[in-house]
Amino acid sequence: MPSVGLARSACAMLVVASLTLPGIAAAQEQAAAAPVYLEDSGSPFGPVEVSDEDAAKLEMPKLAFAVTPAEEKDFDKYYYFVRPGVSYADAYRDIVECDGYARGLQSGVTYTQVPYPYAGTLGGAIGGAIGNAMAAAIFGSAEKRRMRRVNMRGCMYYKGYQRYGLKKDLWEEFHFEEGLSEMPETRRFDYLKRQALVASTAKPEGKELGL
Template sequence: MKVYRFAAVAAPLLCATQALAQGAPTYIADSASPFGASTVTNADAASVKMPKLDYKSDGTEAGDFDKYYTFRRADTDFATAYADIAECDGYARGLQSGVTYQQVPYPYAATLAGAVGGAIGNAMAVAIFGSAEKRRARRVNMRTCMNFKGYARYGLPKSLWDDFNFEEGLGSVNEEKRHRYLMQQALVASSGTLQGKDLGL
């Protein structure tokens, strides 16, 4: 009984390992999003403006490519690219920063001044470090998810990236604006002409 159970688990893992070794795609093309099926179709691409993607390199912008980038996957239609980006956005939104309440030192813990000082100190810590950490966590999640789905990552100067992307720190982006940006990102991911090389994960 135990041998059969092991074989049932090991066989799919062995197949996946062999596929990776042979250079097969590492994404699961027919996986279902936990956020529901997308209603965006290929016809919707006609209403989306392709952002400016070409630029003249000055040799300095590559230093920020860990923050400012876009995705592209060959032979991918607009509707599929939107579904993939929207799913990855779903995983990457509403993250916690990991910056939590810190108790004031013991001598001040039970005093009014300690309580007020602790509240101010914690609020400042969240504002300074929490927002940056949430933005970083979002980038990590988006990069990991899109890489898993087989998309290449290309760097962009911040000035171009700002035109069709967003960051979420302490605040959030409203749904209309988010949808508009994701539509443009999907257009780039499916049919954009990008400079440079695939940066990988």
């Protein structure tokens, strides 16, 4: 009788193995066939064509300025990133990836119904449309710009970059903000390339601002 029990156990193990092993093999084949993007950063936005030699084609933006208390209050908006030892190519890949996370955000400003007794009337519909369009233009655009800054700062900080304050007019030379309209692609990547040049080569004298 014990031999019968052992035989049954052996058969059961063979059945389990025959059901399990093909599933494991299929999963391994599927994982091997999965596309790999930028192994150095794990970007979900696909490969970026860039080399360190591309940095020689760019002009270094001006960063030196005398800090005033008024300008220092705006360093949450106007700043640049630096990571000592990073190559230009890696800095550009990092900035493009973080820009991918930060673009196309929704402001959260949605349609608001007009109050009674104007709800459901032609005048109320027209007035509501105008009012909501104005609210989106004024508040929605500002909120999208704020959300972009938050995402860029968080993403670059996670990748090891430090943030340094910059005067507004100098910042505008190689940065952009997005409200209700997006930056054209050619101009967008021109700005990002110069940001990468600064991030990989600048030697800031100001204090680190952190996240």
